[in-house]
Amino acid sequence: MTSQARFAEIAALVGDPARASMLHALLDGRALTASELASVSGITPQTASGHLARLTEAGLMTVIKQGRHRYHRLASSNVAQMMESIMCVAAESQAPTRLPRTGPRDVALRTARTCYDHLAGALAVALADAMIDKGLVELSDDAGVVTERGAAFIAMLGLGDPSEGSKRVFCRPCLDWSERRPHLAGRMGSALRHHSFERGWIRRIGDSRAVTVTPKGQQAFREHFGIRTEDLAAG
Amino acid sequence: MTSQARFAEIAALVGDPARASMLHALLDGRALTASELASVSGITPQTASGHLARLTEAGLMTVIKQGRHRYHRLASSNVAQMMESIMCVAAESQAPTRLPRTGPRDVALRTARTCYDHLAGALAVALADAMIDKGLVELSDDAGVVTERGAAFIAMLGLGDPSEGSKRVFCRPCLDWSERRPHLAGRMGSALRHHSFERGWIRRIGDSRAVTVTPKGQQAFREHFGIRTEDLAAG
DNA sequence: TCGATGGTTCGGTATCGGCCGAAGCGTCCG
């Protein structure tokens, strides 16, 4: 098989609505069962089973057997990054004629959500902006770098692991499809997400990728980053 | 339309073999006519026309009318980045059972090729490695940054435009699907590609994205980067 | 004004693939 055919194969797999729905459900890195995935996609378990077999065969997912359950998850962060880049194009190329048409469920997602191993949405963009303002990181559309002051800030918050690799190459900009502005990904974004859950700053909404900022989080984000998370939903 | 449906729509568009073939032909940023694209995809012009209309309607491509010709090109670098990330997954998830099966045409592509606005393949990875060795840039899988010495090197070669934005945030790592190692993209990669064509270091092979290193280029790459491009094809 | 050429639109055909019902495994629990 030529590499071009394989390219089309991957894209075609991702391009089916039911499969896309499953992949989205797994986009925060959790592992779900076939029944759960069937449910979110609105199809029967046997149909879902077929889809999952194909996705796994193609190397987009991995499966863990556990008793009579089989847990499915994305095979790698590369798959998540690929999906993010497709969402980017989807948001960018939104024909200006047809309005965004955001359902109520999308509102929470646009405000704050997880994106595989980091945070996204208005909250993440606000955090990135705040860190840029304070001179902690520098971002362009292409790349990002942590400054000296940024490294100190990270250490203060107890984020990050200075032992591994270059400290400066520590963040990656990730174009946010809902905000169309870069937010923080990479090791820095990953640490920030982990930290925020750990300290109870954010909490998952139901079973989706959307998250909400707790009162404790509101205080923490104001104190450490100088942002008012209460205003995010409105903006 | 919900954002998830739009996600699937984009992926499905890219997932058709004929359309994928056209997109690949446009991946170096050139603009081609419908007939040319039909030819590379092995379909009739009228079929190609339908595909192109859909791709343009979806915002993946733009078209420029010029006399009786209509030149089609990728709508933005975001589309190219999306494709690159899909190729990444395609290469990574290559089931180990079925061998890579690289056709003779793929060999030239793997050695050196353009990737929208920068260089890719063994040549690009070798260049990135050389620049890391010399302490000109720092790269991780996630991010990249130009060092002080790197900035000086860029100025010496006449690359880059210091006037715009941060000088340090100047490069972006881009996982090479054929080498599975990062090469240089971003403004730095773009400048490097432009420079290499400009000075006659590399030349396009026929009408494909593949490029070959000229004798002049062999000397330049050895002199400035300390790499022997003659050995690339063998490795 | 007339071919010639590049491009698109239309209609009809054939294939592909997603979907579900029914039936067939394995695993857990009473």
Add this chain to the structure above:
DNA sequence: CGGACGCTTCGGCCGATACCGAACCATCGA
């Protein structure tokens, strides 16, 4: 053991769509 549960395989249906032939529109050169 027997029933419940999770999941998969099989067979058949059906809608979506990629494809081409033919006809149609627009632009260029003579």
